[in-house]
Amino acid sequence: MSDILLQADKLAVTYTSTRGPVVALQDLSTRLHQGEFLSVLGPSGCGKSTLLKVVAGLLRPSGGSVTLAGAPITGPRPDVGIVFQQPTLLPWQTVLDNVLLPVRTLGMDLAAGRDKAMQLLKLVGLDKFARHYPNELSGGMQQRVGIARGIIHDPTLLLMDEPFAALDAMTREHMMLELQRIWMATGKSVVFITHSIPEAVFLSDRIAVLSARPGRTIREVEIDLPRPRTLATMADPRFTEICNELRALFTDLVKFD
Ligand SMILES: Nc1ncnc2c1ncn2[C@@H]1O[C@H](COP(=O)(O)OP(=O)(O)OP(=O)(O)O)[C@@H](O)[C@H]1O
Numbered sequence: 078m079s080d081i082l083l084q085a086d087k088l089a090v091t092y093t094s095t096r097g098p099v100v101a102l103q104d105l106s107t108r109l110h111q112g113e114f115l116s117v118l119g120p121s122g123c124g125k126s127t128l129l130k131v132v133a134g135l136l137r138p139s140g141g142s143v144t145l146a147g148a149p150i151t152g153p154r155p156d157v158g159i160v161f162q163q164p165t166l167l168p169w170q171t172v173l174d175n176v177l178l179p180v181r182t183l184g185m186d187l188a189a190g191r192d193k194a195m196q197l198l199k200l201v202g203l204d205k206f207a208r209h210y211p212n213e214l215s216g217g218m219q220q221r222v223g224i225a226r227g228i229i230h231d232p233t234l235l236l237m238d239e240p241f242a243a244l245d246a247m248t249r250e251h252m253m254l255e256l257q258r259i260w261m262a263t264g265k266s267v268v269f270i271t272h273s274i275p276e277a278v279f280l281s282d283r284i285a286v287l288s289a290r291p292g293r294t295i296r297e298v299e300i301d302l303p304r305p306r307t308l309a310t311m312a313d314p315r316f317t318e319i320c321n322e323l324r325a326l327f328t329d330l331v332k333f334d
């Protein structure tokens with residue numbers, strides 16, 4: 078299909094460590110369409126962050142291939158934005174300067190970048206905090222700065238590694254709504270890593286479920302809930318039904334030896 082942005086084929090990653098080789102991913106295949114919101118859901122240690130690092134061009138696969146817009150991924154690219162699990166903001170820089178980091182790194186126009194940064198800070202509800210420093214913000218606010226920084230350079234593809242995992246339940250719900258709003262407003266393609274079933278169901282167009290390590294796609298689930306999804310969506314019987322189906326899958330998956 079021509080609207081495929083990202084394609085992973087039989088992807089394999091083996092880490093070499095002093096304890097011997099660790100096979101993190103094996104035979105993992107999936108795809109992402111233009112403008113799609115894909116969640117990658119899998120048990121802890123199954124290789125989700127490994128997959129994200131490969132797609133971000135930070136890690137070379139040991140086997141298989143990943144292509145972005147038809148071209149192999151050989152290193153970090155300006156058309157990809159990353160939001161890490163921790164906001165990883167520079168504490169000595171203001172919120173505005175933190176958001177501007179990719180603009181500076183990529184040598185983009187700073188004046189235009191500042192305007193864009195202010196627009197994005199408004200979008201994430203933080204325009205009044207542009208001159209503040211990260212330690213003056215709550216965890217959820219810092220995470221929203223991280224999201225603004227992830228999209229300031231207008232990447233085609235946004236990669237998010239459990240960005241809400243460290244947040245409390247209320248902030249998390251608020252951030253899910255916020256992210257849906259940003260995604261609907263900007264039309265980005267998103268790969269969202271999570272181990273939260275309700276989070277994945279709430280946000281996604283499609284969910285790729287990974288097996289326990291070595292990770293490979295064992296199921297792909299289309300989420301047909303209408304948008305925009307609201308907090309009421311989580312009380313919808315269809316929402317509960319999808320969550321329960323996925324939960325049943327994990328009961329068989331998560332077994333520790
Ligand atoms: N640099 C490394 N060297 C050796 N093994 C590694 C390295 N990085 C990750 N691993 C191993 O690879 C496997 C997958 O790790 P990864 O971080 O991708 O899992 P994950 O699905 O993101 O887990 P979590 O949900 O806990 O974040 C794990 O068994 C981990 O111990």
Ligand SMILES: [Mg+2]
Nearest residue numbers: 125126127238
């Ligand atoms: Mg991880």
